[in-house]
Amino acid sequence: MLLCDFLRHELHAFAVHVGCEHGVCGACTILIEGRAVRSCTQYAAQADGADIVTAEGLAPPGTLNEVQRAFMKHHALQCGFCTPGILCSVAHFLRQTPEPDERRVREMLSGHICRCTGYTSIVTAILEAAAMMRKGS
Amino acid sequence: MKPVAFDYYRPQTLSEALELLADKGDEAVILAGGMTLGPMLNLRIVRPRAVIDISRIEALQTISVTGSVVVTGAGLTQSEALSSEIIAREVPLLAMALPWVGHFQTRNRGTLGGSVAHADPSAEIPLALVACGGTVVLQSRWGQRRIGARQFFVGALVTQRRPDEMIMALEWPRSAPDAGHAFSEIAQRHGDFAIAAAACTVRLAKPDRVEQLVVGIGGVEDRPVAIDVSSFLGQAPGEMAAKLSEYAAASVSPMDDRSASAAYRTALTKVLVERAVNSALSIARLQRGRLQ
C-alpha cells in the first residue's frame, strides 16, 4: 500500500492530497524525519517506525503557523489542492534556509505544481513568512 | 495507479540484501529512494515479484575519502551529497551537477546509487561520474567487481550490472586543487530531465597551456559520454571553447525522440559545451592565480 493511501484511508490524514501518484506534482508531500518527501512513491511498510508530520500537524489544532497565516494574507491558495504539500516543503525548506531569496524559493517550488494560484503570491507569502519567523526567533 | 502486488523485503545488513538478491535475482528489484523505481512501479512499467528495500542499510550511506578517491555509499541521498563539505571540496563537479537533479523534495530521498543504477541517458549523476572518470563498485554474494563508469553505462537504462549484483558504492577521483569544473544543462523546466547537459573539467599547466581536459555530454546519446579531446591537450586555451564546441557537436550521435530532434540536440551540445568550457576555464585561471 502506498504511504499516501495509508495516511489518508487508514489514518484519515486528509491533508495528504494525491494528484499524479508518480512523484511529479508534489501534492502528497509530507515530512518524514523532518524532511520533505513524496508519500506516493513510498510504501507504508517502508515508513515503519518513522516520525511523520502531515499538514495537519504543522501547527497546534485550531491555530495557524506563520507560513499558513502568510498564505492566507497573500491569497497564496485558491482551490487548496496543492497547498498542504507546499506547506510541508516550506517547513523543511525554511528550517534549512532561514534567509532565502526569491530564486531559492522558486527553485524549491519547482517541485510543486499549482494549477490555480500562479506562484507569485505563493512566493510572496513564503518570503514574508521567512522574514516574520526571523523576527520572531 | 497502484503497483502490482509484490513481496516486500527490508534487509538490515548488506549480507542479508546480497543473500536475497542471490536468491531472487531476476524476479527482484532493488528499492533505494524510490524516486525512479516508485513511479515505475506505480505505473506498472515494472512488475517485480519481490522488492528489496535497501534504504535502511546504514553501511550504504557513508562518504569517505581514501587516497585518491571519495567513496560514496550507494544509499547516500542526493541532498546529503549536496550538503557535504567533502563533496564540495573534493568532487566539485558532482556538487555542481546535483542542484540540477530533480527537485528539493525528490533529492531528499533520491540516492546517488539509484540514479546510476537506473541509467537514464539524461541523468546528471551518471554524467558527472563519467566525466570524473569514476568507478562503480558492484557486489554480489560471490564477490565484488569494479567497473569504470565509462564502461558501466551500456545504453538507455542498460548497464553492466548483473541481476544478482547491487551497486554498493561509487568512487569519485578527487579533484586537483587547480582544476576548474563546470556543469551546464537545458531542460524543459528546472528539475526535469535534461534535454542535453555538458560537464567540463580543465587544468592549465601555464596560463597558455591546457594540461588536463575532460568534456562529458549527457542526454544526447543513449548514455552519458566523455568526448575524446586528446587533440586539444597542450594547446593554448584562447579559442578553445569555440573550437571544442564545434568538435563536440560533430562527434556525438544524437538521439531523436519526442523531447527533442537530433538536430536540436546537436545544436544544444555546441552551446552547452561552449558554456561549460568557458566557465571551467575561468575557474581554472582563478584557481591557478590563487595557488601561486
Ligand code: FES
Ligand atoms: S501525488 Fe505524489 S507527487 Fe503527485
Ligand code: FES
Ligand atoms: S491552489 Fe489550486 S492547485 Fe494550487
